[in-house]
Amino acid sequence: xxxxxxxxxxxxxxxxxxxxxxxxxxxxxxxxxxxxxxxxxxxxxxxxxxxxxxxxxxxxxxxxxxxxxxxxxxxxxxxxxxxxxxxxxxxxxxxxxxxxxxxxxxxxxxxxxxxxxxxxxxxxxxxxxxxxxxxxxxxxxxxxxxxxxxxxxxxxxxxxxxxxxxxxxxxxxxxxxxxxxxxxxxxxxxxxxxxxxxxxxxxxxxxxxxxxxxxxxxxxxxxxxxxxxxxxxxxxxxxxxxxxxxxxxxxxxxxxxxxxxxxxxxxxxxxxxxxxxxxxxxxxxxxxxxxxxxxxxxxxxxxxxxxxxxxxxx
Amino acid sequence: xxxxxxxxxxxxxxxxxxxxxxxxxxxxxxxxxxxxxxxxxxxxxxxxxxxxxxxxxxxxxxxxxxxxxxxxxxxxxxxxxxxxxxxxxxxxxxxxxxxxxxxxxxxxxxxxxxxxxxxxxxxxxxxxxxxxxxxxxxxxxxxxxxxxxxxxxxxxxxxxxxxxxxxxxxxxxx
Amino acid sequence: xxxxxxxxxxxxxxxxxxxxxxxxxxxxxxxxxxxxxxxxxxxxxxxxxxxxxxxxxxxxxxxxxxxxxxxxxxxxxxxxxxxxxxxxxxxxxxxxxxxxxxxxxxxxxxxxxxxxxxxxxxxxxxxxxxxxxxxxxxxxxxxxxxxxxxxxxxxxxxxxxxxxxxxxxxxxxxxxxxxxxxxxxxxxxxxxxxxxxxxxxxxxxxxxxxxxxxxxxxxxxxxxxxxxxxxxxxxxxxxxxxxxxxxxxxxxxxxxxxxxxxxxxxxxxxxxxxxxxxxxxxxxxxxxxxxxxxxxxxxxxxxxxxxxxxxxxxxxxxxxxxxxxxxxxxxxxxxxxxxxxxxxxxxxxxxxxxxxxxxxxxxxxxxxxxxxxxxxxxxxxxxxxxxxxxxxxxxxxxxxxxxxxxxxxxxxxxxxxxxxxxxxxxxxxxxxxxx
Ligand code: NA
Ligand code: NA
Numbered sequence: 001x002x003x004x005x006x007x008x009x010x011x012x013x014x015x016x017x018x019x020x021x022x023x024x025x026x027x028x029x030x031x032x033x034x035x036x037x038x039x040x041x042x043x044x045x046x047x048x049x050x051x052x053x054x055x056x057x058x059x060x061x062x063x064x065x066x067x068x069x070x071x072x073x074x075x076x077x078x079x080x081x082x083x084x085x086x087x088x089x090x091x092x093x094x095x096x097x098x099x100x101x102x103x104x105x106x107x108x109x110x111x112x113x114x115x116x117x118x119x120x121x122x123x124x125x126x127x128x129x130x131x132x133x134x135x136x137x138x139x140x141x142x143x144x145x146x147x148x149x150x151x152x153x154x155x156x157x158x159x160x161x162x163x164x165x166x167x168x169x170x171x172x173x174x175x176x177x178x179x180x181x182x183x184x185x186x187x188x189x190x191x192x193x194x195x196x197x198x199x200x201x202x203x204x205x206x207x208x209x210x211x212x213x214x215x216x217x218x219x220x221x222x223x224x225x226x227x228x229x230x231x232x233x234x235x236x237x238x239x240x241x242x243x244x245x246x247x248x249x250x251x252x253x254x255x256x257x258x259x260x261x262x263x264x265x266x267x268x269x270x271x272x273x274x275x276x277x278x279x280x281x282x283x284x285x286x287x288x289x290x291x292x293x294x295x296x297x298x299x300x301x302x303x304x305x306x307x308x309x310x311x312x313x314x
Numbered sequence: 315x316x317x318x319x320x321x322x323x324x325x326x327x328x329x330x331x332x333x334x335x336x337x338x339x340x341x342x343x344x345x346x347x348x349x350x351x352x353x354x355x356x357x358x359x360x361x362x363x364x365x366x367x368x369x370x371x372x373x374x375x376x377x378x379x380x381x382x383x384x385x386x387x388x389x390x391x392x393x394x395x396x397x398x399x400x401x402x403x404x405x406x407x408x409x410x411x412x413x414x415x416x417x418x419x420x421x422x423x424x425x426x427x428x429x430x431x432x433x434x435x436x437x438x439x440x441x442x443x444x445x446x447x448x449x450x451x452x453x454x455x456x457x458x459x460x461x462x463x464x465x466x467x468x469x470x471x472x473x474x475x476x477x478x479x480x481x482x483x484x485x486x487x488x
Numbered sequence: 489x490x491x492x493x494x495x496x497x498x499x500x501x502x503x504x505x506x507x508x509x510x511x512x513x514x515x516x517x518x519x520x521x522x523x524x525x526x527x528x529x530x531x532x533x534x535x536x537x538x539x540x541x542x543x544x545x546x547x548x549x550x551x552x553x554x555x556x557x558x559x560x561x562x563x564x565x566x567x568x569x570x571x572x573x574x575x576x577x578x579x580x581x582x583x584x585x586x587x588x589x590x591x592x593x594x595x596x597x598x599x600x601x602x603x604x605x606x607x608x609x610x611x612x613x614x615x616x617x618x619x620x621x622x623x624x625x626x627x628x629x630x631x632x633x634x635x636x637x638x639x640x641x642x643x644x645x646x647x648x649x650x651x652x653x654x655x656x657x658x659x660x661x662x663x664x665x666x667x668x669x670x671x672x673x674x675x676x677x678x679x680x681x682x683x684x685x686x687x688x689x690x691x692x693x694x695x696x697x698x699x700x701x702x703x704x705x706x707x708x709x710x711x712x713x714x715x716x717x718x719x720x721x722x723x724x725x726x727x728x729x730x731x732x733x734x735x736x737x738x739x740x741x742x743x744x745x746x747x748x749x750x751x752x753x754x755x756x757x758x759x760x761x762x763x764x765x766x767x768x769x770x771x772x773x774x775x776x777x778x779x780x781x782x783x784x785x786x787x788x789x790x791x792x793x794x795x796x797x798x799x800x801x802x803x804x805x806x807x808x809x810x811x812x813x814x815x816x817x818x819x820x821x822x823x824x825x826x827x828x829x830x831x832x833x834x835x836x837x838x839x840x841x842x843x844x845x846x847x848x849x850x851x852x853x854x855x856x857x858x859x860x861x862x863x864x865x866x867x868x869x870x871x872x873x874x875x876x877x878x879x880x881x882x883x884x885x886x887x888x889x890x891x892x893x894x895x896x897x898x899x900x901x902x903x904x905x906x907x908x909x910x911x912x913x914x915x916x917x918x919x920x921x922x923x
Contacts, residue, residue: 007534048791053442054547057451061438063537076443076451115441147362152446157366166362169446171369171552174734177666181730183358340770341763344558351555351740355733369552376558380549380781383774384519392775393517396827398871400515417516424520427527428545431538438539454546458781462542465520479515 002231008041010066011049019192019254020216021045023123023247024068027218030239039235041066060116062223068123071217072153078111083295083303085155086288088281090213091311093124093252098310100215101244104303109217118220120240123247125190125214126255131203132186133179136270138207140164140279147185149175156212158287163280179203190214191258192251200265208259208271211280218243336386343379347372366446374444374453381457385464391480401481411476418473425466432459499532500793504786508836518832519782526785533792541785548784549777552736553665556655558773559739560607563650563746565765567605567717570750570757573615575714576601582710585699589691591624592637593684599641600680603648604721605742607655609830609867613642613875617882625883627697633690635879636868636893640683640901642875643864646830648676650724650739653860656780657834658735660787661842663852665735666728667919671857673725674918678904686900716749776831783835796843807848814850814909817841818862822902825866829874833863854915858908865901868894 010028014020021043028041049055052069056077059067074081083089083104090096099105100122109119130137132146140163148165150156151172160167168184178184179202187199188211194200218240225233263269272280292300354368387393400417403410432455439452471477494502507525512518523541530536567573580597584590595616602612617638624634646653649669658665702710723745728738750757757765790796806813821841824833838859845855867875870891880887908915 009535044792048788050543050547050788053451054543057435057438057442058537058539058543060442061434061537061539063539063543073445076445076448077441116438145362147358152366152369154366154446168358168362168364169366169369170364173553177664177734183732183734337767337771340774341766344562344766344770344773347555348559348562348740348743351559351737352744355737355741359732372555373550373552376555376777377546377550379558379770380774380777383771384778384781387771387775387778388517392771393519394775394779394829394832395515395517396512396872397515398827399513413514417514420511420516420524421520424523424527427538428523428542431540431542432545434539435542454550455542458542458546481515 002229003035003038003235004229004232006039006232008039008065009049010041010043010068011047011055011064012043012045012068013047013052013070015046018045018196019247019251020068020123022250023243026246027239027243030242031235034235034239035232039232056117056219059219059221060223062221064221065224066218066220068216068218070125071122071215072151074112074117074217074219075153077115077117078108080108080111080295080299082155082291083108083299084215085153085212086291087159087212087284088210088277089303089307091210093127093213093248095307095310096124096213096215097248099303099306102306104299104306107299112219113222116222118222118225120218120220120237121244123216123218123244124251125216126192126251127210128188128190128212128214129194130186130188130207130209130211131194131199131267132205132207133182133203134185134205136205136207136268137209137272138270139276140283147183149178149184149187155287155291158290159284162283162287176202191255191262195258195262200262200267204268206262206267206269208269209277209280210272211277333386336382340379340383340386343375343382347375347379350375370444370446374449377454378457381461385461388465389468397479397481400479404481410479414479415473415476417479418469421469422466422473425462425469429459429462429466432456432462496533497793497795497798500529500789501795501798503528503532504790504793504795507786519778522779522782522786522836526782526789529786529789529793533789535789535792540788544785544788545781548781551659553655553659554777554780556650556665556736556739557652557776558769559736559743560650560652560655561611561773562766562769563739563743564606564608564611565769566743566746566750566757567602567720568611568615569761569765570746571754572605572717572720572746572749573602574619575710575717575754576605577616577619579711579714581699582702582707586701588698589629589687589694589696590699591620591627591629592634592687592691595620595634595638595641596680596683596687599638599644599683600648600677601718601721603645603676605650605717605724606645607650607652607739609643609645609864609875610878612645613639613878614882616642617879621879621883627699629696630694630893631883631885632889632893633896634893635883635885635890636895636897637683637687639868639873639875639879639890639894640897641680642878643867644676644679646864647672647679647857647861649673649728650735650742651860652776653830653834653863654856655735656776656831657838657856657860660780660783660835661838661852661856663842663856667853668856668860669725669728669735671853671915671919672860675857675861675904675908675915678914679901682900682904683897686896690896716753720745779831780835783832786836787839790839795840799840800844800847803844807844810845810848810850811909811912813845813848814855814858814912817845818858818905818909821859821862822865822869825863826869827872828866829872830860830863830867833866834859851912851916853919854912857915858905861908862905865898865905868898 012020012024024043028043031039031041052073055067058064071081071084112119143163143165146165148160148167149170150160150167152169157167350368350372354364358364400413435455436452440450442451511521577598580594584593606612649672654668658668724738724742727733867873876890880890
């Protein structure tokens with residue numbers, strides 16, 4: 001028989017009740033159903049198997065089978081992953097879906113293979129948006145002097161410095177108390193994270209900037225994957241695709257609910273006008289150029305061309 | 315399956331020179347860590363900015379400091395251990411010798427397992443890089459590998475020589 | 489894997505208990521004993537891979553929050569080397585030394601003040617005992633009671649912020665370190681007050697010489713000399729509360745401050761003397777952190793085996809009544825504390841016990857305070873009481889003598905602990921206000 005009994009240790013960072021946890025559970029059920037209960041997914045959330053970087057090393061070494069995590073944490077392994085960190089790359093979730101699931105997304109994923117990882121599908125973490133306690137951000141100049149926490153990642157640091165903010169690198173674990181005591185004025189994350197981390201309790205203004213789209217990616221240990229039969233690989237791949245559709249739908253619904261709830265809890269919300277978004281994008285030319293160099297100009301140009309084509313087709 | 319006994323670091327009883335080098339390394343790590351973190355406080359409070367590398371660098375140095383320090387502490391018997399029970403065997407030399415040998419065998423086993431795991435992670439880690447500074451992630455398990463090698467070598471030598479157990483040491487700080 | 493009809497999780501629980509009792513019992517290096525226990529649990533859980541051991545060993549110390557530990561140790565070393573501790577004790581003596589049994593009150597006052605600057609019970613006890621025990625011996629104080637008092641005063645250090653055990657607890661259980669720090673202020677002061685009452689009671693009927701009364705002008709002068717030392721807690725707590733820095737950063741600021749005071753204000757230290765201080769702080773930290781590293785290997789497997797869940801199932805009805813559960817857990821911790829030091833107690837048992845407490849609706853910060861307080865008391869309970877050893881060592885007296893002398897204070901602390909179990913508000917109410 002082509003399908004052997006297997007235990008799959010599947011790690012993820014958020015808790016069971018999150019959109020990530022729900023989608024992992026969905027994936028696990030799909031795998032067990034399709035394999036007639038032979039392949040069992042042991043889903044372990046809340047970073048109990050360690051932070052993303054630790055799980056990645058465990059996958060590469062073959063000490064763990066699967067995980068889902070941020071593409072940003074894979075940049076140190078496959079530099080092409082930095083493409084997804086590009087500010088204002090996608091204008092809509094639709095664009096993100098087309099590019100990520102299309103040939104460009106495939107090409108970036110394929111680069112993981114040399115490093116001992118197999119990328120299955122991209123999930124959605126979401127568009128990141130800006131909150132702060134100083135003032136509503138309606139135009140580029142409003143960012144001036146805002147002490148903004150960013151991820152410890154050079155692209156984000158450079159981007160927000162270029163936009164005029166005082167970008168401060170800080171681990172997420174210290175963020176809430178830093179916002180509470182006004183050690184920093186603002187931060188940027190998807191709606192779901194803003195709500196689940198209770199940032200509305202310590203932040204007044206929320207600007208819908210959609211300044212960067214953060215994907216998640218399901219990865220498999222290549223050492224382990226190569227030992228699977230084609231039938232087993234197909235089961236995992238099919239389940240991953242199904243989970244992708246489930247996850248994106250679920251996450252988008254939740255983001256909508258989160259935004260409404262943030263409003264209900266008293267956050268003052270405004271949208272960034274397309275004109276201001278364009279001004280910000282212009283300010284980021286230098287940052288984008290360096291991302292292009294890092295991920296390779298061919299990939300960069302191909303992506304831009306695909307996006308132009310996509311936007312023209314509308 | 316001996317995991318990389320590195321020639322210069324695995325000498326069984328560190329000579330005063332090896333110990334001095336370890337101490338200097340520990341002091342240097344601590345000094346740089348302190349400066350990096352302090353500088354970030356000053357930059358953030360005073361100038362609304364910060365060095366992205368500060369956190370990553372200080373964590374890396376911390377890991378090195380701990381494992382260098384832990385390796386240096388082993389031959390001197392400075393690690394925490396609960397010796398009250400085994401100390402009761404002091405009147406019965408044979409039983410004490412057996413218990414001592416058993417402890418060393420277990421230490422050796424732990425060191426071999428850790429060294430073997432760390433060796434694989436070092437091999438895996440050269441291809442991955444940290445987010446900000448871009449150092450190879452192999453630099454994280456590397457000190458654990460060296461530490462396991464030193465402790466394992468020391469335990470082996472103690473086992474072969476039948477060095478008596480050091481019963482005097484308990485926790486240094488709480 | 490089938491064995492005795494037990495599920496893998498139950499087998500892991502057996503491995504955990506046997507590993508702890510046997511490996512630690514025979515006196516193996518605790519960090520490595522935890523690694524082997526973790527390896528055994530991984531084996532029965534079907535998670536065996538040597539890489540996981542190494543990864544978690546490193547992951548256990550690869551944490552920014554834990555950096556507070558070496559920084560606070562460094563600050564403590566610099567306080568002692570730079571004359572800060574000395575000035576605090578001088579000041580306490582100027583103000584209360586002339587009362588009957590005054591040196592005892594000096595010890596309590598200095599212990600509380602030093603607790604607000606240092607996070608280590610051992611360092612504080614050593615500093616207090618080195619200076620005060622010889623004085624108490626000269627004045628004819630009963631040595632066993634004096635030693636017991638100094639040991640009891642020393643364990644206030646991990647309760648009043650800053651505190652290394654709170655840092656380790658916070659990192660181990662994902663609890664806010666700032667909140668834990670603030671939760672310790674009132675209980676720490678209550679401990680000091682309890683010691684004052686106990687000391688009065690112990691001294692009844694004993695005739696002790698009073699110290700000469702220091703004139704007010706002289707008192708103010710001595711207090712002035714301690715000014716820079718007294719600024720330290722203000723900087724640490726004020727800075728943390730106002731958001732200038734996080735607990736980790738507070739630790740490094742404290743160390744830098746102590747260095748500047750030692751080098752340029754007190755001028756009791758020269759720059760070359762910094763090297764041995766750094767070496768000492770680094771070495772002590774390495775030993776404690778190696779234990780943290782090993783504990784991470786075991787706690788990774790504890791999480792996978794869901795031991796807290798298994799135990800919650802067994803405890804059943806207890807989870808329904810938080811106070812009773814709290815009382816039971818406190819008794820268990822007292823028993824553990826007799827044999828195990830504070831850090832290993834936190835590293836091994838906090839990840840198992842906290843989820844049970846949370847399930848019963850107990851506030852995690854309150855639980856953290858109670859856990860650390862109980863573990864700190866374990867530092868002065870025989871047979872293994874590290875702080876008792878320090879006092880016996882510094883005072884060149886037999887351990888049994890200190891053990892005898894510590895009893896009345898131990899009883900006081902037990903009453904305080906029981907008080908906090910029955911009235912958790914004593915801990916939680918001021919916390920709301922302090923936040
Ligand atoms: Na303290
Ligand atoms: Na004890």
